[in-house]
Amino acid sequence: MNCAEFEVLLHALIDGELDAGHARDVEAHAAICSACGEKLASFRAMRDAMSGAALKETTPAHLRNRIEAALPVPQARVIPMRGLLKPTRRSFFGGFAVGSALSAAAAASLMLAVVRNNQEQTITDEVVSAHIRSLQAGHLIDVATSDQHTVKPWFNGRVDVAPPVVDLTAESFTLLGGRLDYVNSEPVAAIVYQRRKHVINLFVAQHLGGRHPRIVADSVQGYNVRHWSQDGLDLWAVSDLVGDELDEFVQKVASALRRPPSAS
Amino acid sequence: MASDAVAEQERMRRFRDAALPHLDDVYTLARYLMRNAADAEDAVQECYLRAIRHFDSYRGPAMKPWLLAILRNVCNAEFARRSKEELPTDYSQEESLAEEMPMWQEPQASPEKVMLRQQDSATIRRLVAELPAPFREAIVLREINDLSYQEIAEVTGVPVGTVMSRLARARAMLRSAWNTAEASTAKPGSATASGITL
Numbered sequence: 001m002n003c004a005e006f007e008v009l010l011h012a013l014i015d016g017e018l019d020a021g022h023a024r025d026v027e028a029h030a031a032i033c034s035a036c037g038e039k040l041a042s043f044r045a046m047r048d049a050m051s052g053a054a055l056k057e058t059t060p061a062h063l064r065n066r067i068e069a070a071l072p073v074p075q076a077r078v079i080p081m082r083g084l085l086k087p088t089r090r091s092f093f094g095g096f097a098v099g100s101a102l103s104a105a106a107a108a109s110l111m112l113a114v115v116r117n118n119q120e121q122t123i124t125d126e127v128v129s130a131h132i133r134s135l136q137a138g139h140l141i142d143v144a145t146s147d148q149h150t151v152k153p154w155f156n157g158r159v160d161v162a163p164p165v166v167d168l169t170a171e172s173f174t175l176l177g178g179r180l181d182y183v184n185s186e187p188v189a190a191i192v193y194q195r196r197k198h199v200i201n202l203f204v205a206q207h208l209g210g211r212h213p214r215i216v217a218d219s220v221q222g223y224n225v226r227h228w229s230q231d232g233l234d235l236w237a238v239s240d241l242v243g244d245e246l247d248e249f250v251q252k253v254a255s256a257l258r259r260p261p262s263a264s
Numbered sequence: 265m266a267s268d269a270v271a272e273q274e275r276m277r278r279f280r281d282a283a284l285p286h287l288d289d290v291y292t293l294a295r296y297l298m299r300n301a302a303d304a305e306d307a308v309q310e311c312y313l314r315a316i317r318h319f320d321s322y323r324g325p326a327m328k329p330w331l332l333a334i335l336r337n338v339c340n341a342e343f344a345r346r347s348k349e350e351l352p353t354d355y356s357q358e359e360s361l362a363e364e365m366p367m368w369q370e371p372q373a374s375p376e377k378v379m380l381r382q383q384d385s386a387t388i389r390r391l392v393a394e395l396p397a398p399f400r401e402a403i404v405l406r407e408i409n410d411l412s413y414q415e416i417a418e419v420t421g422v423p424v425g426t427v428m429s430r431l432a433r434a435r436a437m438l439r440s441a442w443n444t445a446e447a448s449t450a451k452p453g454s455a456t457a458s459g460i461t462l
Binding site: 007008010011012015017042043046047049050051053054055056057058059060063064066067068070071196197198219220221222223242243 | 276279280281282284285286287288289291292295301305308309312313316326327384385388389392406407408410412413428429431432435438439442
């Protein structure tokens with residue numbers, strides 16, 4: 001690699017866009033060429049300063065209101081929907097009694113399905129809230145380390161599961177640490193990973209939502225959520241990563257769990 | 265009829281859930297591209313109106329770059345219209361950028377630390393705003409909107425290689441402007457306070 005190539009590739013390096021092989025080449029050049037080494041250090045410093053600074057704008061409230069108002073919500077259609085969204089017990093049963101030819105058994109099973117889905121939705125919402133909470137300053141991690149063997153024992157006595165902590169550095173998911181969180185009023189283990197600037201919370205508990213041997217995908221408030229059950233645990237991954245990348249993360253975690261534990 | 269209404273309601277709900285969380289990102293790019301608040305607001309509003317019209321043809325993968333690409337088209341169309349009318353671009357509101365900064369909440373930082381950081385953020389914003397358009401756009405999409413190179417390439421309609429060279433140019437220009445700004449504002453005793461050495 002020459003200095004001209006380095007000049008461009010160093011940015012791909014600090015942006016985390018290089019594969020491991022090229023990253024090594026760029027680092028190697030920085031190590032032997034002091035001018036390029038300094039350049040790399042100074043661009044890294046600038047990048048860190050930029051990510052620490054408040055460069056993002058907040059949409060003014062009046063603009064936000066105007067846009068929300070501009071999304072057409074036809075009035076006549078809102079009212080019946082509201083009725084559907086927040087059924088009172090009475091209207092719910094009343095509805096069956098009046099208009100429907102459903103048998104009592106069918107009605108009961110439908111009711112069960114609705115209730116179960118609501119519970120699942122509540123937990124999904126809570127998991128996303130926990131994720132958003134964790135992003136506020138100082139809430140992300142209780143134990144900060146990139147070493148999986150520090151994170152795992154830290155949960156001993158704090159939660160009733162031994163949460164799986166897997167090293168995915170090679171897959172460019174950096175382990176940031178762990179945190180004790182509460183979802184659905186139960187303590188859960190949160191293991192925190194990062195890819196580029198995107199934080200991923202992996203919530204692990206013995207029972208958190210229904211059992212899903214297959215991965216369930218959802219999206220709430222722009223956050224992607226993946227939920228599955230494995231080895232008697234319920235696992236929830238939440239992030240603002242794009243769906244494909246979160247799927248990749250989930251696959252890596254799931255396959256790491258399937259492997260027999262290493263000798264360590 | 266009723267099922268149409270429900271479908272439309274559902275479509276609207278999906279659009280809101282998918283698009284509204286990215287409003288700050290869209291507004292941020294608009295501010296940096298238009299360089300004043302009023303034009304940025306018009307552009308953002310137009311962007312969301314176009315997005316809802318084209319939402320049916322949206323096939324993913326990611327909502328944020330899709331919205332930012334629409335926003336960018338809106339801004340470019342506005343610039344094209346202006347250059348036809350030969351109206352001079354009004355940058356006078358640019359100075360107010362610093363004053364209109366949202367409060368930066370960081371509960372754990374001491375008050376004086378917060379003040380320093382605000383100062384720094386305002387300076388960095390100004391330096392970014394002064395970059396020529398293609399470089400400003402690349403650096404904002406990367407550093408502030410947090411897009412990948414591939415996504416930036418899609419939003420700006422250029423190959424990834426071009427994105428890389430624009431980012432390299434943008435950061436090189438930004439670094440020299442930064443050093444100049446640091447040198448001119450550095451006072452004895454406060455020079456090290458920012459903690460940035462470049």
